Amino acid sequence: MKTLLSIALGVVTAIGGFLDAGTVATAGEAGAKFGLGLVWAILLSTVAIVLLVEMTGRFAAVSKKTYASAIRENFGIKFYLLPLASEVIAESILLTAEIGGMAIAISLITGISWHVLFPVAVLLVFASAWRAPFSWIENGPALLGLVTLSFIAGIVALGGPQRDLLPTLWQPPIQQGGMADYLYLIAATLGATISPYMLYFYSSGAREEGWSTRSLLLNRVTAIVGMGFGCIGSLAIVLLSAMVLRPLNMTANTLGEIGLAMAKAFGPVGAMLFAIALFATCFGAALEVVLAVSYNIAQGFGWEWSEDKKPVEAARFNLVIILFLLVAVLISLLGIDPLQLALFASTVIALFLPISLFPFLVLMNDRQYLGDKINGRLINIAMLCILFIAFVVAIVSLPLEIVSGGG
């Protein structure tokens, strides 16, 4: 019974970890602009994140080490700075987008401008990261995030997808000059789902909960079922956008626009459900991002770290949390819309994926850490291919997107 409960909890957590401002933004815009033309990218990135989450859990459970500690110990300080820098740059943009997503969600409910609500959202994230125990952070927002499943009800209520949507699955409707946009969204989709912050967060979480080799089955089930469910949520947003926004020629330029589909299905209640789902996923992701970076730095430099300790007992770790949130506040002052910021952050993450994940693949093949639980060859090849695709698409599309002025 206890195992069953922890599996259920793990699955819920994984759903929460999958969806965030980045996936909502990419899925919403993908559906509005290209119908089902990016579903393949979502499926591909789901395969990647299932593999990665399984590997991360296996690594922490067998080696009893977190990812950040292992990079520092195995590759030395000079190399460690590389994934660290890429992580801090990409995740600070993403964190700003997640907090912005929270602010927009509250603004959809209250009607107050999201710019005003941004500091409120920062304080919420800070208060939780400051004092909430790890289990609360892991499960609280995730449970709320189950509201996402109402998106599927929305699709049914709208009468299911139109018949003419189906061909867009293999023939994306790319208009003239729209190729750059399409590539940019592929990169963002891959970066939004295959997020390296999950690695740092998940491996630290496995240590906070004291996983051992006995947790391997739980780990595998969580990875597959949880990420699978997350993928369904993401696909539901694509469908909703494709069904409602695309016929209206709306391109889902803001997070609020994506919510219109739910409003069409269920009226004000639908708008409310979307706002709650957006809030929960962005809140959960913001916490995971801020903790992931703080875990990364504290473990890399060998400082005391834990969410379950009082802040003064892990002072440097908690100081990093504060500083990182201040960075997000600074970035928010640029006034960029959270959806655009989320797309940009996700593409930057895709670009950096080889830097953040290649060392992990090396470690996953090191018997010193994993004994006989090292990666199989097939997994290695699959991961390398996906990393390569993400990197190429990102490096091609980022300059194009910046030149064309975004969105």
Added chain:
Amino acid sequence: MPRERDDVFSIRDILDSQLETSDQRKIGRVADIEAEWRGENLYLTSLLVGPQALAKRINGPLHALLRALFRDRFDSAIPMRDVKEFGPTLQLRRKASEYPIGRSDRWIADHLLRWIPGSGHR
């Protein structure tokens, strides 16, 4: 390749290793090591910690900059005899408060975090 022995260490086993004090506090990682010749033998004398020691391994100009900036204020050495146990983490014989680097958490807690409600500061 000689056979692997438990009592022979490579530099990799020591550099970047986690330092843990006798009161189970993680205080940092080994940034660098110091050794000296005694007759014909090279002895490992101390473990170095701090930003300057770390910068020295990263890049020359950065090290020069940090040296000018910090003037050894944040760097310190831990004598080799303080290491009680080698392994995945280096266990030290004394408490965190007895090492300069071990006091940095305390400093941040006493001067910065204590002003924020719920910090658990006493």
